[in-house]
Each structure stands twice: as C-alpha cells, then as structure tokens.
Amino acid sequence: MRPNILLYCTDQQRFDTIGALGNPHVKTPTLDRLVQTGTAFTHAYCQSPICTPSRASLMSGLYPSRVHNTRNGNATFPEWPPLISKLMADSGYDCGMIGKFHLQSSGKRTEPRLDDGFRVWQFSHAPRDEWPVGEHDYADWVRDRGGDLNALRESPGRVPPEFHQTTWATERAIEFIDDAGKARTDDQPWFLNLNIYDPHPPFIPPRVYEEKFDPASLPGPHFEPGDLETQAKLKEADFQDDIRSPEEHDAFRAQARYYAMIALIDDQLARLLAHLEASGQAENTVVIFTSDHGETLGDHGLMFKGCRFYEGLVRVPLIFHAPGRVLENQQNAALVELLDLSATLLDLAEVPIPEYHQGKSLIPLLTVPEVDSISHRAFVRSEYFDALAPEFTGGHGAFATMHRTRTHKLSLYHSLGGVGELYDLESDPWEHRDLWDDPDHRDLRADLIHESFDAHVMLTTDVGSERIAPM
Secondary structure: OOOEEEEEEEOOOOOOOOHHHOOOOOOOHHHHHHHHOOEEEEEEEOOOOOHHHHHHHHHHOOOHHHHOOOOOOOOOOOOOOOOHHHHHHHOOOEEEEEEOOOOOOOOOOOOOOOOOOEEEEEEOOOOOOOOOOOOOHHHHHHHHOOOOHHHHHHOOOOOOHHHOHHHHHHHHHHHHHOOEOOOEOOOOOEEEEEEOOOOOOOOOOOHHHHOOOOHHHOOOOOOOOHHHHHHHHOOOOOEOOOOOOHHHHOHHHHHHHHHHHHHHHHHHHHHHHHHHHHOOOHHHEEEEEEEOOOOOOOHHHOOOOEOOOOHHHHEEOEEEEOEOOEOOOEEEEEEEEHHHHHHHHHHHOOOOOOOOOOOOOOHHHHHOOOOOHHHOOOEEEEEEEOOOOHHHHOOOOOEEEEEEEOOEEEEEEHHHOOEEEEEEOOOOOOOOOOOOOOHHHHHHHHHHHHHHHHHHHHHHOOOOOOOOOOO
16 A cells, blocks of 8 residues: 655754754754654765756755756746655555645746646745735735734734744645545545745744744854955955855854754644544555755854855755554665655655666665665765855855765865865864865865766766757
C-alpha cells in the first residue's frame, strides 16, 4: 500500500533551530518528538540560498542552473521538466498545495497554468493584504473572519495566532486530510505540499509568542570581528541587507523573534499531527519536515539572505517520521541535498525516478541501519546565479557556487573575479577563518576548485547521454 506523504516545508529556517538536535534555547517539543521517533539528517543542504531557485530545484529534481530557473521571482517557469507533483498525480496520487509555492512570481501558478498535478491549490505568500480579493487565499480568509491583515501587522500584538498564516495553513491542511471519500477515493494515497511562510522576514511573530523568549538569554549570532574584513571583500556580492555588527543588526532581538515564529510553527504542527492521528491515517503517512533554505540571522555581520553560503544559510532541517517505515531515533550525518529529498519523494510514492533527475534517494539511509552513510555523497553543491532582482541588489548581478566536502567548504564568487572563501569545517565549523589567501592551503584550494569545476560540468551538461536537459 503506497503511503500518504506530508511534506511540511517552512521558509528560511536554519538547521540549528531544533531542541533535540542541540539547541537548548528554542521551544520545539513537536519537532523533538519527530527526531526521537524518526530519522533526522543533520547535514542537509539546499541547492540555492534563495527561495525560487531552491524550490524549483526540489520540485523538478534538477540543480537550478540545469532547470534554468535561477532568479527569485521569475515571471515564468519552464515547460520541462515535469514537477514531481505532476509525476505523482499521474501515478494516482491526490496532490494538494497549501501556502507559499514560489516557483515563479510571488508563487502563483504561471499563465497559462502550470500543469503541476495539484488538485487542491490554496495560495499564500507574504503576510500582507496587497492582492485583489480572490487572489490571495490567506488574506481572504483573514478578511472573511473580520480581520485586517495589514492593520494587525502594525498593531502592538501583531498578527495573533488565530489569524496567523501558520494557523491558516494548518486549517487548510486538516481540510485536505479529511477529504477521503469526497473528491478523493477512500483508498487513494495523497501528497500534501504544505508551505509555511515563517520564519521568513519580517520577524513579526505574535507578541504572545515573542514574550516567551528573552533576547538577553540567547547566544546571539556566530560573529567575530574578523568577519567584517571577510565581508568587505565580498561587498559587491548580492545581499538583502548591509554588513553590520550584531549590535547594529539588533541580532539578539531578531533571534528571539525568529525562535518565536518557530515555536508557533511547532504548536501548529502538533495540532496537525494530532488530527492526522485522530483521522486514522497516521499509520500510513510519511511526515517530512524541512525548509527551502536558512537565514544568516546576524552571523558574519549579515542578516536575511543573498549571495553567501554559510552554514546558517544553506544547511536546513530534514526529518523523516514514519514508524515502521523509517529508522527511529536516528541522527544521520550523511551529506545530503534537497535534490535527494526530491528523489526520495518519488521513491516513497513508487514512481520511477526519471533518468534526468540529479538527486539520490535516501531510502537506503532511512531503512537499513548498516548502510554506510558517509558514502552517500562526497560533496554537496549550492548555486547563486543572479538570483535577486536588481531592486534588492543595486543591479550587481552576482554569480557564485559552493562546493562542500566532509571537511572543507569552497565558495567561488565568479562575478567578482578571483574572489572566494575556503574554510576548514573540522577546526572552524562556523567559518570565521578564511583560508583562501593562506599560502599553506594553496594546493588544497586548487584541488577543490578543480573538483568544483568538474562537478559543475558533469552535473549541468552530461553531454552524450539521454539525461541531458532540453534547452
């Protein structure tokens, strides 16, 4: 019997925001239970540090440069390849999308409509009321309940939990789960792509959640004064905010608000999982929790996202929960990519993984205790190809790539001309000591540049094989 699949994807959530995975300052009892009863991949990386290319990669099974969808907010989406939701729908799954999608524009379907396979489509983007009535399902829901979303955002208590996008998405998800016997047949498996907008900026959690966190008690960002020198050489690489010290960023308060948004997510996830259990469908449902990319949150003098590849920005949570189907209480340190999640979704659905897909299914790591997780991937890759619109960057148009092995991380800023970063992640896990210009690491730098170039050529062209993507 093919399982139901709940893909719960937050927006801009760092990997280090779950209590059971080592953060004593967050409040995530629901996620902690998923970790303890499932498998958590502790070194999962997105394929771009920006929403649209990352999500396009996950939903297509290709690196952003291969699917030709690298700009955040593209006006269109390529006709090829088919999205994994389309492949699953064609195989018999009932597919639903709730929340932020963002493969193009603000996340709406393309015109003419993208053949995405979703029967149910409930759209939301930023928690603002700036779309016409009927074009933003979340804002319409707030309005129908007597709320004014823009006024609530500016109020002392901000948007309260009962009007919050996370709550709206949970209610829509419950409706989808309860659809058996109606539009969906009783024995038809379902796939729900549930996209929460938080903890994306602006950091405006409900006041009642922010009050749960004292900024003075939090550790603050990973920052050393030398980081400002490193950022100075990268200042022409696109970013959404200026380079500043933690004090200038008010980073401790930002961290408190960020954690508050995650606490609300955790509470609403608990509500959703309880309903799934009460519906009798939990036993045959695989629950997956992840995020499209991370957030710098003051690390290295940066806030928000852009053309950088620090751990807080490109490393994301990835948890699988399915008692009896996946290993329990496992924290797997394999290097994995969100492309691997793409392949795994198809594998779980018993849909043949197309030859052109670039992910590697995680099913062996999820089901066989003795599998060598270290051999899953020798490296992971992330790309930034002119991803932010000019109004965010001043028109720089940066291009960069990351090549991360088990021990080192190489970041190449191709548009800056001979500029890069090199970190020894074993001795410097938070990337404060850039070895790019260190004479003792010149040979290593050259070797990693060679490896990265070979990887790019092999992964984005694959000349002479049926796997080459049509241009």
